[in-house]
Amino acid sequence: MENKNQQSDETYTPHDSDLKKDIERVVNVLFPPEARHHVMRATTEMILAVDSVIPKGLVPQEVKNQYEVVRKETVTLVKTIAHAATNPSQAGDESKTEEKEEKGLKKIEFS
Numbered sequence: 001m002e003n004k005n006q007q008s009d010e011t012y013t014p015h016d017s018d019l020k021k022d023i024e025r026v027v028n029v030l031f032p033p034e035a036r037h038h039v040m041r042a043t044t045e046m047i048l049a050v051d052s053v054i055p056k057g058l059v060p061q062e063v064k065n066q067y068e069v070v071r072k073e074t075v076t077l078v079k080t081i082a083h084a085a086t087n088p089s090q091a092g093d094e095s096k097t098e099e100k101e102e103k104g105l106k107k108i109e110f111s
Helices: 001-013 018-031 034-052 061-086 086-105
Strands: none
Touching: 018 034, 018 061, 034 061
């Protein structure tokens, strides 16, 4: 039974190198070299710390799958923040578009 748990643990562990590559790509665009190192390391450590706390042998497969989704969403969040920081004019345009759409709405009353 221990072999089975060890096997499932190995498949569950996120690929540190993939995570590191994703974060490096995002960080290299936005930050100077000194800050890149700190941001990349902090984000990676945060995700890996959560991973190390989860008792893998006791967690159902659904939870493991959900954790992988959350891990990927965290990387996506960092990418989104980096994109917004590098393109502030586009971020402002989106909010203006939303405001225009809201102004064009009319209340429909039913009797």
